[in-house]
Amino acid sequence: MTIRRQLVRLVAASVMPAALCTSLLIVYGYDRQRELVEARTLDVARALAQTVDRELARYQAAMLALATSPHLASSDLAAFHRQARQAMRDLDGDVFVLSDASGQQLVNTQRPFGEPLPPRASLWQVRRVFETGKPAISDLFVDAAARRPVVAINVPVRLEDERVAYALAMAVFPDRLGELLNYQKIQPDWVVSIFDSRGTIVARNRAAERFIGQRGAPALVERMAQVAEGRVETHSLEGIPVVAVFSRSAMSQWSVAIGIPHSSMNRALWKPIGWIIGGALLLFAAGMVMAQRLGARIAGSIRGLIPPAAALGRGDPVVVPPLHLREADDVGRELVNASERLHDRERTLALVSHDLRSPLNGMMMGAAAIERLAGRLPGGERIGVLAASHAATTRRMSGMVDDLLAIAVATSGGRSLLKIATVSAASLLERAADAARPLFADQGIELEIEALGELPEIRVDSDRLLRVFANLLDNALKFTDRPGRVVLRAWADSDGMHFYVANSGPALSAAELDSMFKPFWQAGQGDRRGAGLGMSICRSIVEAHGGRIWAEPDGGMRVRIGFTLPLAGVSSPAGAGYAGQL
Amino acid sequence: MTRILVADDDQDVRVALRVALEVEGYEVEAVPNGARAMQAHERRPADVLITDLFMPECDGFETVKHFRARNPGMLIVVISGWQRAQRADHLAVALHAGADAILRKPFTPGELLDKLRHSVLEPSAARQEE
Numbered sequence: 001m002t003i004r005r006q007l008v009r010l011v012a013a014s015v016m017p018a019a020l021c022t023s024l025l026i027v028y029g030y031d032r033q034r035e036l037v038e039a040r041t042l043d044v045a046r047a048l049a050q051t052v053d054r055e056l057a058r059y060q061a062a063m064l065a066l067a068t069s070p071h072l073a074s075s076d077l078a079a080f081h082r083q084a085r086q087a088m089r090d091l092d093g094d095v096f097v098l099s100d101a102s103g104q105q106l107v108n109t110q111r112p113f114g115e116p117l118p119p120r121a122s123l124w125q126v127r128r129v130f131e132t133g134k135p136a137i138s139d140l141f142v143d144a145a146a147r148r149p150v151v152a153i154n155v156p157v158r159l160e161d162e163r164v165a166y167a168l169a170m171a172v173f174p175d176r177l178g179e180l181l182n183y184q185k186i187q188p189d190w191v192v193s194i195f196d197s198r199g200t201i202v203a204r205n206r207a208a209e210r211f212i213g214q215r216g217a218p219a220l221v222e223r224m225a226q227v228a229e230g231r232v233e234t235h236s237l238e239g240i241p242v243v244a245v246f247s248r249s250a251m252s253q254w255s256v257a258i259g260i261p262h263s264s265m266n267r268a269l270w271k272p273i274g275w276i277i278g279g280a281l282l283l284f285a286a287g288m289v290m291a292q293r294l295g296a297r298i299a300g301s302i303r304g305l306i307p308p309a310a311a312l313g314r315g316d317p318v319v320v321p322p323l324h325l326r327e328a329d330d331v332g333r334e335l336v337n338a339s340e341r342l343h344d345r346e347r348t349l350a351l352v353s354h355d356l357r358s359p360l361n362g363m364m365m366g367a368a369a370i371e372r373l374a375g376r377l378p379g380g381e382r383i384g385v386l387a388a389s390h391a392a393t394t395r396r397m398s399g400m401v402d403d404l405l406a407i408a409v410a411t412s413g414g415r416s417l418l419k420i421a422t423v424s425a426a427s428l429l430e431r432a433a434d435a436a437r438p439l440f441a442d443q444g445i446e447l448e449i450e451a452l453g454e455l456p457e458i459r460v461d462s463d464r465l466l467r468v469f470a471n472l473l474d475n476a477l478k479f480t481d482r483p484g485r486v487v488l489r490a491w492a493d494s495d496g497m498h499f500y501v502a503n504s505g506p507a508l509s510a511a512e513l514d515s516m517f518k519p520f521w522q523a524g525q526g527d528r529r530g531a532g533l534g535m536s537i538c539r540s541i542v543e544a545h546g547g548r549i550w551a552e553p554d555g556g557m558r559v560r561i562g563f564t565l566p567l568a569g570v571s572s573p574a575g576a577g578y579a580g581q582l
Numbered sequence: 583m584t585r586i587l588v589a590d591d592d593q594d595v596r597v598a599l600r601v602a603l604e605v606e607g608y609e610v611e612a613v614p615n616g617a618r619a620m621q622a623h624e625r626r627p628a629d630v631l632i633t634d635l636f637m638p639e640c641d642g643f644e645t646v647k648h649f650r651a652r653n654p655g656m657l658i659v660v661i662s663g664w665q666r667a668q669r670a671d672h673l674a675v676a677l678h679a680g681a682d683a684i685l686r687k688p689f690t691p692g693e694l695l696d697k698l699r700h701s702v703l704e705p706s707a708a709r710q711e712e
Contacts, residue, residue: 357663357687358592358634365598368691372605391690398688
């Protein structure tokens with residue numbers, strides 16, 4: 001997981017509650033906005049319903065006024081005909097019809113007075129006026145004479161004795177009501193209809209000729225029958241999905257319904273919400289971009305620590321460039337400090353190993369001299385044996401000093417202290433064998449040296465590699481019982497230069513083979529011959545050469561330690577000059 | 583008898599070397615630094631100089647240069663505790679200054695005697711035969 005991605009996640013996590021809140025607000029806002037739009041539309045529907053009512057009331061009032069005409073009281077129908085025609089012109093109406101209780105037309109403003117007239121087609125309206133004695137507005141019906149849809153407003157005509165003598169009717173054609181729909185607050189894409197009490201379309205702002213006289217959308221009609229005002233999701237008669245809001249007039253029981261197409265509704269709703277969402281997304285994106293940039297910068301600073309850390313690992317001088325991040329700079333400073341301390345320690349190790357060599361040399365020379373002198377003394381054999389053992393001990397100590405130096409090699413990542421030169425693998429093998437032979441001879445253990453085929457020249461630090469051979473052979477010697485044998489074998493192939501050292505004895509367990517190269521590994525519990533660093537030092541040296549060392553079982557042998565060195569050799573490292581600065 | 587001068591600031595090394603070489607039949611004089619080696623050589627010339635590199639008062643490099651300049655035929659062996667990897671340059675300088683051989687500490691008496699026998703014993707043996 002990179003820092004950049006972590007930061008992006010952090011920003012996302014910080015933004016998440018806000019984003020959730022915003023989402024809820026947007027949903028809430030959407031609902032509120034929708035309610036608002038619907039409420040506003042309902043206001044318009046209500047206003048339109050009132051306008052329709054007002055218009056009908058205006059007609060009704062004019063007719064009631066006309067019904068009090070003295071010509072009716074005096075039964076002067078010819079005079080009433082004239083008066084009604086005048087009133088019709090004033091009222092901008094269509095036609096007045098006066099009929100008696102049987103429905104027989106007595107006066108029709110569209111006909112000359114005296115012409116024989118048929119009975120009224122909608123007799124039931126006449127009857128109702130006579131029965132109730134109250135004005136009545138009809139639903140839309142098709143007028144038989146005019147053969148077109150029409151609405152009739154009927155008022156009773158009472159004479160002095162309060163008896164209903166006539167029914168006065170006025171026909172209102174739908175186009176007259178349709179003019180009411182040229183109301184400025186109506187949006188161009190709305191579908192506005194005026195319905196009569198049965199749900200028949202009386203007027204419509206769109207395709208009026210096609211839909212007048214038809215029933216409205218079933219869902220709307222059903223809902224309008226239930227409540228005076230409301231909303232319903234439906235389709236317009238043209239098939240457009242709409243939200244329809246409606247308001248029913250108390251007087252006429254007519255309703256005005258406004259269908260807002262979903263597209264129009266969404267436009268109205270998403271415009272403000274779109275701004276909110278757009279703004280939020282923009283801010284979110286800006287946050288992400290900033291997080292990315294910051295992440296890149298922090299990652300860059302931390303990545304800047306990799307080369308110094310790698311240099312520390314290799315034992316090269318550590319240089320930390322300014323990283324522009326205080327924490328990274330702090331780490332960088334500590335890396336430099338660690339590098340200096342490490343170099344101090346290597347220096348100390350090198351100095352100590354040097355200083356130990358002189359006294360060791362003195363001891364070795366002294367022991368050798370004692371051995372020689374003791375040989376000349378009568379009974380001096382025992383002194384000679386002691387002196388020889390003293391010399392051997394000194395040699396072991398000298399080996400430990402070499403180990404100490406090898407650790408310095410290992411801790412500095414190996415290469416800086418390696419002194420690489422081209423040597424023949426055969427001569428290296430020879431030198432290793434020469435150094436070991438006397439010890440093996442002393443112990444009476446057989447040492448078999450075997451070079452398979454011709455051995456190439458290799459680029460290695462011979463001293464360090466001799467140390468590897470010495471450690472491996474010494475180890476093998478230590479853990480081989482008499483009579484026993486140790487085999488040192490070498491061969492080369494395209495993979496590299498291969499060596500192995502195997503010794504006879506009971507086979508080691510897999511677990512022992514595994515842990516063999518860990519520091520402080522000891523073959524036997526409680527065996528304190530050496531510090532247990534030998535094998536781990538071997539590994540350090542081999543790996544510093546770019547090679548590999550491992551332990552494996554070998555049939556009939558205790559263990560076989562193999563190691564491989566690359567044939568290309570180890571290039572002389574840049575840090576090699578470091579040793580010269582001591 | 584072959585006379586050997588040993589210059590080393592470590593007294594134990596001086597004593598051990600002197601005894602070990604005397605046991606082998608050499609005449610040995612051991613001194614703590616180069617300056618004293620020069621005095622000893624003036625007093626009584628030696629055939630072989632065995633010197634450490636780092637000593638107070640006239641170190642091994644100067645000592646080698648000094649002896650080589652005045653004694654072209656002398657065998658000069660440098661002994662040093664520095665491993666080749668650590669002080670390759672110094673050992674190279676020592677060889678350049680005129681040392682015949684380098685022995686790294688700790689060395690066995692056998693190794694030292696080998697150097698002496700290979701390089702000097704023939705001439706000195708010849709001298710003894712004369």
